[in-house]
Amino acid sequence: MYHMLVTDIDGTLLDGEGKVPEETKKILAILREKRGFITTIATGRMLARAETIAREIMINAPLICYNGALIIDIYTRHRILERPIPAGKLVKLIEILKAGGYEAIIYENETLKIEKFNERTQWYINECENIEYNVVDDLMDYVKRKNLNSYKVFAVGDLYGTVGVPEELLFALDKDFEVSLSDSSHMEINLKGVNKGSAVKFLADALKIDSTEIITIGDGHNDISMLKYAGLGIAMGNAAEHIKDHAKYITLSNCENGLLDIVNKFIVPQEKISLED
Numbered sequence: 085m086y087h088m089l090v091t092d093i094d095g096t097l098l099d100g101e102g103k104v105p106e107e108t109k110k111i112l113a114i115l116r117e118k119r120g121f122i123t124t125i126a127t128g129r130m131l132a133r134a135e136t137i138a139r140e141i142m143i144n145a146p147l148i149c150y151n152g153a154l155i156i157d158i159y160t161r162h163r164i165l166e167r168p169i170p171a172g173k174l175v176k177l178i179e180i181l182k183a184g185g186y187e188a189i190i191y192e193n194e195t196l197k198i199e200k201f202n203e204r205t206q207w208y209i210n211e212c213e214n215i216e217y218n219v220v221d222d223l224m225d226y227v228k229r230k231n232l233n234s235y236k237v238f239a240v241g242d243l244y245g246t247v248g249v250p251e252e253l254l255f256a257l258d259k260d261f262e263v264s265l266s267d268s269s270h271m272e273i274n275l276k277g278v279n280k281g282s283a284v285k286f287l288a289d290a291l292k293i294d295s296t297e298i299i300t301i302g303d304g305h306n307d308i309s310m311l312k313y314a315g316l317g318i319a320m321g322n323a324a325e326h327i328k329d330h331a332k333y334i335t336l337s338n339c340e341n342g343l344l345d346i347v348n349k350f351i352v353p354q355e356k357i358s359l360e361d
Contacts, residue, residue, distance in 0.1 A: 086351055088122040088145070088293050089115065090284050090310060091343075092302035093129060093137055096320050100339045104140055108343050112141050115347065122291065124148065126280040128236070128264065128272050128306050131156065132194040132215060145287060150191075150235035151264065151274050151306050152283030165286055167278045168233035173260055177273060178224050181239050184253045186271075188223060190234040199223040204240040241269035264306035272306055281309025299350065303327060303338070318346055 089112075091097050099105050115121035123141070126148035127134045134149045135158050146157045146164050155165040169177065174190065181188045187204045190197045196217035198205045209217050220226040227234075241249060248268045257263050262274040280302075288298060296315035300307070303323035308330045311317030319331035320338050328334050333350075335342035 085297065086299050086316065087120075087297045088124075088288065088291070088299070090124055090126050090148070090287075090298065090300045090314070092280075092304065092307050093125060093127045093134065095303035095322055095338055096301055096307075097125070097137065097141070098338065104137060105341065107341055109141055111343050111347055115351065116142070116144055119351070121351075122293070124287070126152065126284060126300070126302075126307075126310055128266075128304075130191055130194060130212075130215070130235070133212060145291070148280065148283040148287070151262075151272060151278065152280050152286075153235035153274050153278050155283055155286065164290075165283070166235075167275055168235045169237065169261075169273075169275045170233050171227050171231045173275070174227050174232065174234055174237070175224050177237055177257070177261060178227065180253070180256055181237070184250070185241075187240040189238040189240065190223065190227070190232070191236060192230075192232060192234065197223065197226065204243055207243055208238060208240055235274075237273045238266070239271040239273060241271070243269070245269050264304070266305070279309040280306060281311075281313040284310045284313055299346065301335070301343070301346065316350060 097104060112123050116123055122145045124143045124145040125138050128151045129149055131149050134147060138147045138158055146155050148155050153167050156163050178188045189208055196215055198217060198219055201219055245268050249271060254263060260276050262276055262279050264272040266272050295313055298314040299316045300310040300314040301318045302311060303320040311330045317331050318333045318335050319328045320342055321335060322337040335345050
């Protein structure tokens, strides 16, 4: 029997208009209130961009953000787990990315730090929906001077998706960092061992829930670790085929109420939930 549901945000919880459907909120409320389900979010988003959605669906377990580098109780503000990239490794990472022709974006106190404002950094700033950003003269020097840690680094590559991430670059990053591809040309980079799967495991152990009792849902490369960890890892219908290969079930797309499909098939198969109730 399943007792915990962990969902990604973009391409999973949100519909094609970037909103949480009212039907989804109703289903999650039924799971919490009538079934005693634990529900939460695991996202690559920064806290400032994830918390509003987490509150909207009224999660009842700590929020996993920055791909697992931060686990926080949004109601008490207690930071339960923090695994940022330390300053020394962060400098090394920025150096590798710059040499590879990537724009590195780091995070400091829920703001973005960039080295130059150009087409690529502007694209990411726009994606982050009014999050504050600062341009610093030399990102590596800035990190050194402030001894700055960052939960995650976003590396912007080719905006047009025609150039993938080179294998030699992924190899160079593999020793110290966890890399998730974002589209085909960008990367989300965390400290080695930091991913959604390890974060869900941390929460499950704390809550004394076995992995076989957990459902995880996602559509992206950074969801693979939690799809593999959970007793039931579910890929959205809109996920790429190589993501679906790691799932135990493929549901409908994020525009087709895939959550209701999941709930009725795996959580309450004997008494289907109706949105007309």
